[in-house]
Amino acid sequence: MTALVDTPTHVSPFARPRTLRADRRRWQDGPTPASLADLVTLTREVADEVHAGRHAVEVDPVHRWSQRLHADEHLDVWLISWARDQAAELHDHGGSLGALTVVRGGLTEWRWTAGGEDDDACRAEELASRGPGLRRRVLEPGRSVAFGLGHVHDVSNRAVETAVSVHAYSPPLSAMSYYGVEGGVLRRTRSELVAPGQPPE
Numbered sequence: 001m002t003a004l005v006d007t008p009t010h011v012s013p014f015a016r017p018r019t020l021r022a023d024r025r026r027w028q029d030g031p032t033p034a035s036l037a038d039l040v041t042l043t044r045e046v047a048d049e050v051h052a053g054r055h056a057v058e059v060d061p062v063h064r065w066s067q068r069l070h071a072d073e074h075l076d077v078w079l080i081s082w083a084r085d086q087a088a089e090l091h092d093h094g095g096s097l098g099a100l101t102v103v104r105g106g107l108t109e110w111r112w113t114a115g116g117e118d119d120d121a122c123r124a125e126e127l128a129s130r131g132p133g134l135r136r137r138v139l140e141p142g143r144s145v146a147f148g149l150g151h152v153h154d155v156s157n158r159a160v161e162t163a164v165s166v167h168a169y170s171p172p173l174s175a176m177s178y179y180g181v182e183g184g185v186l187r188r189t190r191s192e193l194v195a196p197g198q199p200p201e
Helices: 036-051 117-121
Strands: 065-071 076-082 087-091 097-104 107-113 133-139 144-147 153-156 163-170 175-182 185-193
Touching: 036 076, 036 097, 036 144, 036 163
Parallel strands: none
Antiparallel strands: 065 076, 076 163, 087 153, 087 175, 097 144, 097 163, 107 133, 107 153, 175 185
């Protein structure tokens, strides 16, 4: 992970599909050889590197700061800092899987759920009501979450302290859709292409 972006000598850990079972390829999570578990592991490893001082973090009080740490055909990895009240609009990740690990500070995630079976998996803090809707969860330092296909969420820093997080997407982000909630219904408001190297918004 120490190689910088687009360094041709660096070999991605996901250059070939990996699996714990030799009789299966890892396509069950989505269109990539990386699984959700792989992405969580990767963001945790890079978070440890950030703790060790191997990646510089900047803070921009006006616009959320980000730095791409790695990019190849299978994934990209981003380091993001969140000053107070900085947020990402309610969005999905197009055809990409994703994961994040909070390095320091805390982030608040509001994620859309259709309810039903998902209600039983929600922590008490998330379950203000049952059925379809947005569920809140607070992501403390060291906490990791993964996003499968179709995951819709927004993320924000509501604390005074700057938050820092590591994000991985596989395949690299190429499109994102944005949403609003009206009358308890999730509605897509727009979709945008993401140019290679453009930070996740």
